[in-house]
Amino acid sequence: MLDSLKKMFSGNEADVPVNTGSKPDISRVKSAELYEKSKTYFPGGVNSPVRAFKSVYGIPLFIEKGDGCYIWDADGNQFIDFCGSWGPLILGHNNPKIREKVTEVMQNGMSFGAPTALENELAELIIKNNRFVEKIRFTSSGTEAVMSAIRLARGFTGRDKILKFEGCYHGHSDSLLVKAGSGLVTFGETSSAGVPKSFAEETIVIPLNDKTAIEQAFAQFKDQIAAVIIEGIPANNGLIMQDEEYIHFLRKICTENNSLLIFDEVITGFRVGFEGAAAYYGITPDIVTYGKIIGGGLPVGMYGASAEIMAHISPDGGVYQAGTLSGNPVAMAAGIATLTELNKSGFYKDLNNKTQDFVASIQRFATARNYKFKVFTVGSIFWFAFTDKDKIQSADDIDASSMEKFKVMHRELLNRGIYLGPSGYEVGFVSSAHTKIELEKAKRAIFEALDLVFKK
Numbered sequence: 318m319l320d321s322l323k324k325m326f327s328g329n330e331a332d333v334p335v336n337t338g339s340k341p342d343i344s345r346v347k348s349a350e351l352y353e354k355s356k357t358y359f360p361g362g363v364n365s366p367v368r369a370f371k372s373v374y375g376i377p378l379f380i381e382k383g384d385g386c387y388i389w390d391a392d393g394n395q396f397i398d399f400c401g402s403w404g405p406l407i408l409g410h411n412n413p414k415i416r417e418k419v420t421e422v423m424q425n426g427m428s429f430g431a432p433t434a435l436e437n438e439l440a441e442l443i444i445k446n447n448r449f450v451e452k453i454r455f456t457s458s459g460t461e462a463v464m465s466a467i468r469l470a471r472g473f474t475g476r477d478k479i480l481k482f483e484g485c486y487h488g489h490s491d492s493l494l495v496k497a498g499s500g501l502v503t504f505g506e507t508s509s510a511g512v513p514k515s516f517a518e519e520t521i522v523i524p525l526n527d528k529t530a531i532e533q534a535f536a537q538f539k540d541q542i543a544a545v546i547i548e549g550i551p552a553n554n555g556l557i558m559q560d561e562e563y564i565h566f567l568r569k570i571c572t573e574n575n576s577l578l579i580f581d582e583v584i585t586g587f588r589v590g591f592e593g594a595a596a597y598y599g600i601t602p603d604i605v606t607y608g609k610i611i612g613g614g615l616p617v618g619m620y621g622a623s624a625e626i627m628a629h630i631s632p633d634g635g636v637y638q639a640g641t642l643s644g645n646p647v648a649m650a651a652g653i654a655t656l657t658e659l660n661k662s663g664f665y666k667d668l669n670n671k672t673q674d675f676v677a678s679i680q681r682f683a684t685a686r687n688y689k690f691k692v693f694t695v696g697s698i699f700w701f702a703f704t705d706k707d708k709i710q711s712a713d714d715i716d717a718s719s720m721e722k723f724k725v726m727h728r729e730l731l732n733r734g735i736y737l738g739p740s741g742y743e744v745g746f747v748s749s750a751h752t753k754i755e756l757e758k759a760k761r762a763i764f765e766a767l768d769l770v771f772k773k
Contacts, residue, residue, distance in 0.1 A: 339769060340732040347391035351379045372720060373727040373739045383410030385750040388736060396736035397755045399745040403738065404584050405609040407668075407697070408658055409750025415613045418654035419647055428645040435649035439611075442656050443619070449595045449605055450621030454630060455644040459583035459608025460488030462618035463546070465638045466604045467492055469620070470544035470577045472636035473629050478538055480521045480531070480545045480576075484712030486553035487546060487581050491516045525551065526563050526710040535574050544577040544604070549594025552584045552744045555715050556693040556700035558708070564598045571603070577626075583608035583618070587656065588746075589696030590665050597695070610659075613651030616642075664749070665696070672697040672747040675756045682764050688771050697747040701726070701737075703770075715742070726766045733762035 356362035363369045363377065370377040378390040386409050388398045398410070408415065422435065440453055456462045467479055467490070479492060487493040494509040495517045521538060523530040535542065545567060551557040571578040580602035586593040587610040595602055603626060608618040621627070631637045642648075658664065676692040676699045683690040693700045693709065702709060703719035723741030730737060737745055747756075 339729060342728070343394045343732055344392040345376050345378065345390075348379045349376050351391055352377055367738070367740050367743070370739045372741065373724050377739070378731075378736075385409045385411070386748055386752075386755050394731075394734070396731070396734050397751070397759050398736045399747065399759070400736055400738040400743075401746040401748055402614060403609070403743075404588065404746055405612060405614050407588060407610050407746070407748055408613070408655060409748045410614075412613075412654075412658075412750075414658060415651050415654040418650045419613075419615075422646050422650035425646070427647050428642055430641060433644070433646050433649065435646045435653065436644040439649045439652045439656070442653060442660070443611070443621075446660055447592050447621075449592060449601055451624040452627035453619050453621035454627070454638065455640075455649075456618035456620070456638075457616045457640055457642050457648075458488070459581075459606065459618045460490055461640065462583070462606040462608055462620045463487045463493065463579075463581055464490040466579050466606050466620045467544065467546070468638065469622070469626065469629060469636050470579060470604060472634070473626055474543040474575065474577060476541055476543035476576075477519050478521055478541045478543060479519065480523065480534055480542050482525045482547055482551075483522055484525055484554045484557055485546075485548045485551050485581070487548070488583075492520055493546075495520045495522055524711055524713070525557060526559050528563065528566060531567070531570060535570060535576075539574070542574065542576045544579050545571055546579040546581060548584070549580045549582055549598065549602075550585045550589065550695055550698075552698055552700075554712050554742050555702060555709060556695065556698060556744050557710055557712070557714075558693065558695065559710060561598055564600055568600050568602075577603035579604045579606065581606050584698070584744075585696075587611060587659055588698060591656075591659055610655060611652045612648050613655035615648040615651045617648045617652055658749075668697045668747065668749055671751065671756070672699065675699075675747060675760065678760055679763055682760075683767060686767075686771070688767055690767060690771075698744050699747070700744045701741070703741075722770050725770050729766035729769050730762055733765065735759050735762045 352362050361369045368377055380388050381391055382389050383398065386397055388396050388410065436455065443453060444450055454465065456465060471477060481487065481493060491512045494512050521534050523534055547567065568578055580595055582593040582605055586607035589597050595605060604620060604622040606620045611617050611619055628634055629636045672694065676694045680692045689703060689705045691702045691704055691706065693702060701723065703722040704716060706714060709715060720741040727737055727739065
C-alpha cells in the first residue's frame, strides 16, 4: 500500500488525478440518535459548544474509541484523527505507556485531596527541563491556570488592569471573555452573556502585531496594567503567527513599565517543543500557563513563574488559589508518562519533520492548481486557510466567508475517513502515532476534497 501511495505522490502533486466527485455521506444514524438524547440532558446536546458541529452540518459524531491516530464513532466509521482531543494527544490515542502508568497508579486510589510523590515527580520533570519556571502550581484545566495567573499578576503588581489581544483565546474566565470595542485602544466589551461590564472594563483589548496600539495603551493606562497576556503563538483563532521582533518588543515594554508578561501556552506548551513558544522565540515571560499535553488526555493545567513571583501564592503569600482535584495522582501519572516520552532525544525533530513534509506536500498541490488555499504551520500544528495571503497576523485577516469552503472540505474529509476539528478556525495536530501510511492516505483525501471545494 505504502509503495503505491509513494508512486502516486512522487513529488509532483500537480499530476495527481482530479477527483471524480463527492463520496456518499457516512452513516450517522447512531450518532444522530445519541445527539437527540443528549439534547434532553445538556444545553445544545454537548458539554463544549464547538462539539455541536454547528458550523459543519450540525450532527456531531459520537466517538466510541481511539487507538493510535485512529478514532471510531458510534456508527462504526473509522477516521484518521487530526484533532487529537484538541491538542493533548501528542502521542496518539490510548498510548500504551500512558495507559500502563495510569492503570498502575489507579490500583492505589484515584484521588486523596493530599500531596503525593507523583506531584513532585511531574514537577521535577517539568522544572528541570524548562528554564522559564522555577516553581509551579497544578490546576485541573487551562482556563483555571490562566485565571490563576491573572490573579497572581494582579496580586504581585498591586494593579488591576489586564491587556489582551483581539483574536487570542484564554479560556472562559470572566476577565478574558472580552472583545475589542471601537477604537485602537479600548476597554473590552463582554463577548458572553453573564459577564458583568465592570469585569470587562478592567481588560484592555488591542489588535495583534501592532506596536502603536500597545505603546498607546501603556501611555493611556500608565502604572495601571498588571500584565499583558498573549498566546505565545496564537492558535485558537486560526494559526496567527506573530513577528518575532514584536514578541521581543512586548517583553521590553512590559519590563519598562513594571508589568508582567504572561505567555498562555495551553496549546503550544510541550507541543512546539518541550519549552514551548517561549523557547521558540527565545524570550522569558514572567508567568507561563500550560494545559492539554501535560495531562496526557486527562484534565490538568499548570502555571509557573520565578520563585519570587510564585511566593505570592497561598499558603506562602496572599494570592488565594486552590483545587480539590489539583495534582490528583491519576492525572499526574498520565503527565509523567507523556512528558517522559517527549523528553527523549529526537522526539520533536522527528515529529516536526513529519508534519512539515505532510503540509508541504498539501501546499504544493494547492499551489500547482492555483487554489486560493494556504497551510500555515509551526511544529506539529497546522491550519488550513482559504486565502491567498502569505501571512495572517490578526483576526481581521481571516475571511469569514471562507468558512463555507471549510464546511464543504470538512464533510468531504469525513466521507474519506479523515477527522478535523469541526470549525475552520481551529488548528489541526499531527501526533507521533501518525505514520507515513496514514499521512499519505490523508494527503490523497485532502487533495480530492480540495478539488471538490474548488470544483476542479
